[in-house]
Amino acid sequence: HGAAPESHKGPEPEGSKIQDQATGWNSNYKSGLGVDTISSGIEGAWTTNPIKWDMGYFDNLFGYEWELTKSPAGAHQWKPRQNGHDIEMTPDAHERSKKNLPMMQTTDLSLKMDPKYGPISRNFHENPDEFADAFARAWFKLTHRDMGPRACYLGQDVPKEKLIWQDPIPKAKYKLKNKDIETLKSKILKSGLSVSELVTTAWASASTFRGSDKRGGANGARIRLEPQKSWKVNNPKQLSKVIKSLEKIQKGFNSKSKSVSIADLIVLGGSVGIEKAAKAAGEKIKVPFTPGRGDATQEQTDVHSFALLEPQADGFRNYVKGEYSLSAEEMLVDRANLMKLTAPEMTVLIGGMRGLNTNFDNSKHGVFTKKSGKLTNDFFINLLDMNTTWKEISSKENLFEGKDRRTSKVKWRGTRADLIFGSNSQLRAFAEVYACEDSKSKFNADFISAWTKVMNLDRFDLKG
Structure with a gap:
């Protein structure tokens, strides 16, 4: 709606006064309601019958030439040009006796004028059944895209057709004994x-x-x-x-x-x-x-x-693809969150994987152990060793050296995704638990538990 200039509109919900109770966007224009509403600034309807499924949108888009105008709020929008035939009016949203000109936005006109989208829109206009099928498929994808594969669907209305965006996977033919x-x-x-x-x-x-x-x-x-x-x-x-x-x-x-x-x-x-x-x-x-x-x-x-699933960073493998505004440790936490890992699970996986040499480039960054290739808690023991001092060795402060405090001999090299487990107070608390002399069995048990969780994250057939 755009009944009047936006100067009449109040602040956004979070910026409104406490007594407004986060209703926000309140207007001092007349009643501020119904015909007096100000929201986006756009005023009008696209079709003659907005509550009916028909081809009215494409009929209007291709049936008229359009000229630029402004809504009462001052927002740019388009109206049909009087070019020799009557214009079908649209119903007003609030006054039954009132009719208005149909309107379009610039984004709408791009579906007509754009060299790529134009032919697609014309094809849909000329083939209503094809348009209805395409819309149904697009709507189904939109509303189900975040549900995962078909194994997560329930009920009798699940379509039998398997679609590629559902990431189909053939079922195993044989159950291993x-x-x-x-x-x-x-x-x-x-x-x-x-x-x-x-x-x-x-x-x-x-x-x-x-x-x-x-x-x-x-x-x-x-x-x-x-x-x-x-x-x-x-x-x-x-x-x-x-x-x-x-x-x-x-x-x-x-x-x-x-x-x-x-x-x-x-x-x-x-x-x-x-x-x-x-x-x-x-x-x-x-x-x-x-x-x-x-x-x-x-x-x-x-x-x-x-x-689109390619990781821009994976701190578990000490990988960062390029330079970002976010730090390596922030992207590590984001990656862990996507995998539904808790902070202790993230911590124990990092410690174990460093010792198993899982860096993407086989580098020794973060491999704080002399027993490489063995499952130990050495990462935590050596990271927290007070006999080691750390100093950045890159201008970007993304690579560090750990030296013996007494001899200044270089002992280790690590990245931000490594040192964060000694720097951040909460992560350090977890690291101190796993660094304890008597925590080896706990470290092994927790590592295996977190590892198994990651391996089975997409096994929806096991859930429930």
Whole structure:
């Protein structure tokens, strides 16, 4: 609405006086209600019958030439030009006896004048049934886009058609038995893949999950497809090596009566790597594994849509794609939040993964241990060691050296995503717990719990 100039309109809800009770946008123009309302400043309707589904919008858009005018509030809008035929008037929103000229905004006219959108709009105008179908599909996508895959849908009205924006994944054809799992674990151990390669690949696959719209995750093994297999953060050369090894194991296992998906093998590989790293540190653990993932095809993967999932930063792998206004530690917290991790879960995962050499570029930044490749709490012990002093070694203050306080000998190098666990008071409190001499068993248990949570973030078939 735009009944009068915006000078009559009050402040926004958060800026209004306390006695206005956040109603905001209050107007001192006449009654301030109904015909006297001021909101966007635009005044009028687009069609002759605004409450009826018809082609009135396109009829008006293409049926008239339009000229620029202003609403009573002074907002720019367009009205039909008198060019030889009657103009169908639109009903007033508040006075039944009153009729108004239809109006359009500049964005509306772009659907007519733009060289790309114009032909699309004309096609819809000439083919009402096609327009109705396209609108229904677009509306369904708009209102269901953040619900995740079809596994999250309930009720009898779920369409049978599978749509590519739902990120379809074929169901697993065979349920792995415990004996199968142990056989596959043995084959992975003998594959020659390192702890770092196995753990990094599993993390890269699962950590794409976004709790905001339930997209991404390990199910589907789309890390072996475009665009994910080419992302810099995934170290494409190393990733290709791991996938080829796992495909070889898959080929040797699959038969007419049984099969395993690459998606399951990737996650199982991460479990094998962690168990191997714990054993090397003198601890015997078992990482929970729940099979049942499927493998998506390239045809089932919208490359453009999945490109939007590429992380601009992943502090768990000490990766930042470029220079941003946000700091590395802020982006780390944002990434953890997308994966629905708590602060303690984020903390223990960082500590464990640093020791397992999961940096995207295989650098030693944040690897505060002499026992690399083993699952230990050394990251926390050495980060909080008071015998170490830290100093920035880059002008951007994103890389630091830790030196022995007495000898000045360089001991470690770390990034902001590492040092934040000693700098931030809350994160330091968690780090101090895991740095304790008697916390090794707690560290292992918490790390495995958080790891398993990430691996199963997209397993909606297990929820409930």
